[in-house]
Amino acid sequence: xxxxxxxxxxxxxxxxxxxxxxxxxxxxxxxxxxxxxxxxxxxxxxxxxxxxxxxxxxxxxxxxxxxxxxxxxxxxxxxxxxxxxxxxxxxxxxxxxxxxxxxxxxxxxxxxxxxxxxxxxxxxxxxxxxxxxxxxxxxxxxxxxxxxxxxxxxxxxxxxxxxxxxxxxxxxxxxxxxxxxxxxxxxxxxxxxxxxxxxxxxxxxxxxxxxxxxxxxxxxxxxxxxxxxxxxxxxxxxxxxxxxxxxxxxxxxxxxxxxxxxxxxxxxxxxxxxxxxxxxxxxxxxxxxxxxxxxxxxxxxxxxxxxxxxxxxxxxxxxxxxxxxxxxxxxxxxxxxxxxxxxxxxxxxxxxxxxxxxxxxxxxxxxxxxxxxxxxxxxxxxxxxxxxxxxxxxxxxxxxxxxxxxxxxxxxx
Amino acid sequence: xxxxxxxxxxxxxxxxxxxxxxxxxxxxxxxxxxxxxxxxxxxxxxxxxxxxxxxxxxxxxxxxxxxxxxxxxxxxxxxxxxxxxxxxxxxxxxxxxxxxxxxxxxxxxxxxxxxxxxxxxxxxxxxxxxxxxxxxxxxxxxxxxxxxxxxxxxxxxxxxxxxxxxxxxxxxxxxxxxxxxxxxxxxxxxxxxxxxxxxxxxxxxxxxxxxxxxxxxxxxxxxxxxxxxxxxxxxxxxxxxxxxxxxxxxxxxxxxxxxxxxxxxxxxxxxxxxxxxxxxxxxxxxxxxxxxxxxxxxxxxxxxxxxxxxxxxxxxxxxxxxxxxxxxxxxxxxxxxxxxxxxxxxxxxxxxxxxxxxxxxxxxxxxxxxxxxxxxxxxxxxxxxxxxxxxxxxxxxxxxxxxxxxxxxxxxx
Numbered sequence: 001x002x003x004x005x006x007x008x009x010x011x012x013x014x015x016x017x018x019x020x021x022x023x024x025x026x027x028x029x030x031x032x033x034x035x036x037x038x039x040x041x042x043x044x045x046x047x048x049x050x051x052x053x054x055x056x057x058x059x060x061x062x063x064x065x066x067x068x069x070x071x072x073x074x075x076x077x078x079x080x081x082x083x084x085x086x087x088x089x090x091x092x093x094x095x096x097x098x099x100x101x102x103x104x105x106x107x108x109x110x111x112x113x114x115x116x117x118x119x120x121x122x123x124x125x126x127x128x129x130x131x132x133x134x135x136x137x138x139x140x141x142x143x144x145x146x147x148x149x150x151x152x153x154x155x156x157x158x159x160x161x162x163x164x165x166x167x168x169x170x171x172x173x174x175x176x177x178x179x180x181x182x183x184x185x186x187x188x189x190x191x192x193x194x195x196x197x198x199x200x201x202x203x204x205x206x207x208x209x210x211x212x213x214x215x216x217x218x219x220x221x222x223x224x225x226x227x228x229x230x231x232x233x234x235x236x237x238x239x240x241x242x243x244x245x246x247x248x249x250x251x252x253x254x255x256x257x258x259x260x261x262x263x264x265x266x267x268x269x270x271x272x273x274x275x276x277x278x279x280x281x282x283x284x285x286x287x288x289x290x291x292x293x294x295x296x297x298x299x300x301x302x303x304x305x306x307x308x309x310x311x312x313x314x315x316x317x318x319x320x321x322x323x324x325x326x327x328x329x330x331x332x333x334x335x336x337x338x339x340x341x342x343x344x345x346x347x348x349x350x351x352x353x354x355x356x357x358x359x360x361x362x363x364x365x366x367x368x369x370x371x372x373x374x375x376x377x378x379x380x381x382x383x384x385x386x387x388x389x390x391x392x393x394x395x396x397x398x399x400x401x402x403x404x405x406x407x408x409x410x411x412x413x
Numbered sequence: 414x415x416x417x418x419x420x421x422x423x424x425x426x427x428x429x430x431x432x433x434x435x436x437x438x439x440x441x442x443x444x445x446x447x448x449x450x451x452x453x454x455x456x457x458x459x460x461x462x463x464x465x466x467x468x469x470x471x472x473x474x475x476x477x478x479x480x481x482x483x484x485x486x487x488x489x490x491x492x493x494x495x496x497x498x499x500x501x502x503x504x505x506x507x508x509x510x511x512x513x514x515x516x517x518x519x520x521x522x523x524x525x526x527x528x529x530x531x532x533x534x535x536x537x538x539x540x541x542x543x544x545x546x547x548x549x550x551x552x553x554x555x556x557x558x559x560x561x562x563x564x565x566x567x568x569x570x571x572x573x574x575x576x577x578x579x580x581x582x583x584x585x586x587x588x589x590x591x592x593x594x595x596x597x598x599x600x601x602x603x604x605x606x607x608x609x610x611x612x613x614x615x616x617x618x619x620x621x622x623x624x625x626x627x628x629x630x631x632x633x634x635x636x637x638x639x640x641x642x643x644x645x646x647x648x649x650x651x652x653x654x655x656x657x658x659x660x661x662x663x664x665x666x667x668x669x670x671x672x673x674x675x676x677x678x679x680x681x682x683x684x685x686x687x688x689x690x691x692x693x694x695x696x697x698x699x700x701x702x703x704x705x706x707x708x709x710x711x712x713x714x715x716x717x718x719x720x721x722x723x724x725x726x727x728x729x730x731x732x733x734x735x736x737x738x739x740x741x742x743x744x745x746x747x748x749x750x751x752x753x754x755x756x757x758x759x760x761x762x763x764x765x766x767x768x769x770x771x772x773x774x775x776x777x778x779x780x781x782x783x784x785x786x787x788x789x790x791x792x793x794x795x796x797x798x799x800x801x802x803x804x805x806x807x808x809x810x811x812x813x814x815x816x817x818x819x820x821x822x823x824x825x826x
Binding site for chain 1: 429432433510512516518525526608609623624627629631647649650651653654656657658661761765766767769770771772773774775776777778780781786787788798799800801803804813814815816817818819820821822823824825826
């Protein structure tokens with residue numbers, strides 16, 4: 001048995017234990033975890049500094065995501081308290097009904113079992129994922145990136161020690177310390193023990209996971225996000241929405257990447273939005289029609305239209321009408337968040353219905369695609385697939401169902 | 414572009430059309446399909462006889478499943494009427510709420526898009542799958558087995574002609590006429606066009622699909638189904654339940670395959686259940702402890718414990734207590750249907766909670782795991798996985814959700 005199989009087997013055994021905890025027990029432990037992390041701040045920051053010292057060459061946003069200082073750790077401790085406050089995703093009332101022959105069927109909500117998370121250089125995901133999977137009664141296997149490995153080891157040990165102190169099996173939360181590609185590969189095929197794998201990271205990494213995994217996967221996060229500015233758009237509202245969606249946090253999956261403009265308003269609208277975006281430091285690329293109107297736009301290549309920049313770049317295309325916009329979006333979307341800026345009810349209804357994405361917006365910045373903004377109180381990721389969960393995933397996405405049937409000797413005739 | 418890719422592309426285009434039909438339109442077309450199948454009975458029976466003529470060497474149950482006579486076809490036509498009567502799985506009311514900044518979020522139920530079905534020698538699945546995917550607003554790609562290909566071609570053409578006569582795109586329903594392994598293989602990788610693939614067939618075929626597909630899959634149907642007879646079981650009820658679960662229809666996935674008996678009652682119970690099962694022609698295999706009590710039991714091999722017989726064979730094992738039963742079941746279950754026969758509340762609660770299966774029964778025959786018996790009015794398959802759908806899948810399993818957001822220029826700060 002390999003090291004990873006051993007982790008899987010321990011997780012499966014631990015999943016039966018955590019599934020039996022009452023919501024009072026789960027919440028008590030989450031609060032104890034919050035206190036444990038606060039008590040261990042010095043050790044966590046020391047480990048994080050070791051990671052940061054090795055992290056030369058990472059971009060500034062990556063360095064920011066990697067850093068755990070007192071402020072970040074206080075926030076993480078608070079977030080554990082907040083998870084303890086959330087509604088129990090396993091609580092009833094459950095649907096139940098009686099078969100004509102007299103037996104009773106109860107449709108229960110139960111934990112998934114063993115959740116595996118693969119993620120990159122964000123040590124806060126270690127805590128987020130552990131807290132949300134624990135709250136929903138699951139065991140978790142964490143496989144973070146090598147950039148954050150020292151931080152992750154100390155964070156995971158803090159949580160595991162806390163579980164032990166609370167009289168629980170520490171294997172409810174396990175970290176894979178091996179940061180080689182082989183450990184990911186093995187995890188992708190651990191069907192016997194892993195009930196669902198949630199990868200978080202770049203589009204190409206998630207694509208690799210989806211194509212290679214034999215365990216069930218929930219695809220998350222890739223966001224080649226479009227905004228279509230219809231003929232009827234209200235410019236005074238459209239410009240702030242586009243600027244916000246593009247620049248408020250350009251490195252995230254719900255940031256806008258592409259701008260489609262109705263040809264009838266392009267000559268008037270394009271110079272205005274170009275001014276606003278350039279003033280925020282956005283590099284503009286575009287098709288020939290856009291370049292003909294606005295000389296500050298450079299040429300977009302074929303690959304641009306399918307690229308998630310995660311940066312201050314936006315590609316602009318002129319389209320004939322809402323139908324061309326819909327076809328273009330459906331050909332290039334990553335099914336995350338898509339937007340129409342329009343005052344025309346028919347065009348909005350058409351776009352909402354036909355565009356194949358988790359969230360479709362009218363006249364709102366796509367930056368709102370987020371479990372907290374949607375009112376779920378938590379987020380384990382944003383699903384870009386259609387099975388099981390779609391869009392921002394709160395605690396219910398970490399559960400499944402089970403039919404319990406109680407009878408008295410009924411047989412089928 | 415290959416032939417299969419072309420089918421995929423046409424299905425994706427057709428999926429946008431079928432998704433826009435009102436429930437009145439969908440039901441009207443389902444009733445027209447029912448009439449079309451009745452009108453075409455002669456041609457269907459002729460094609461089916463061509464399939465049957467080639468089907469030498471198939472077992473009798475397989476021949477039965479393959480046969481379409483007037484009675485079967487009348488039943489299929491009636492089932493289409495019944496699907497038209499079912500509740501619209503896309504109907505609201507939808508959850509909706511307002512963000513603090515004033516925009517409105519609506520959580521809509523929408524079709525999955527393109528559903529692909531791969532199945533074996535049961536031509537009735539062609540109609541079932543087409544009807545249920547159509548009712549739920551999806552396009553479908555059907556890939557039936559070579560044994561039923563002539564029947565499937567005529568059935569699919571009847572439905573496609575009916576769609577045309579109703580003024581709809583016939584590509585809402587497409588059959589892959591190529592019955593080679595290559596066509597299956599290509600379908601497993603058609604990520605651009607297929608939203609979900611539902612395989613139906615043998616456990617080894619479904620395993621092949623799950624391990625090789627890059628499109629999202631819902632695993633169905635493999636059933637290595639156990640019954641545990643606890644110390645406290647009521648023999649008068651236990652014996653009829655076991656006999657029913659094993660023999661009422663042995664070739665199906667919810668038939669019982671394994672019998673675990675508590676050691677304290679084994680000497681008393683085993684001869685009684687052996688009499689009852691042998692009287693029904695069931696071959697009994699077992700472990701040494703079972704053989705020591707009952708000489709009519711032959712030796713079960715290691716592979717027996719993981720084999721779904723789909724036949725009049727049952728393997729019997731003696732266990733120490735409910736805990737050993739639970740551990741054994743969890744090590745060998747296909748997560749379909751598992752049963753405890755017991756009058757002891759604590760043991761029943763433990764078994765219900767710990768056994769990892771879609772349906773867990775107390776004192777009821779597992780033959781009831783079925784969408785119709787569960788009151789769903791339809792069944793597209795029985796999911797043995799935890800994501801998206803679990804257990805008998807009715808029309809809601811063929812839908813997903815979509816968030817529609819309507820605002821007035823809101824941006825995130």
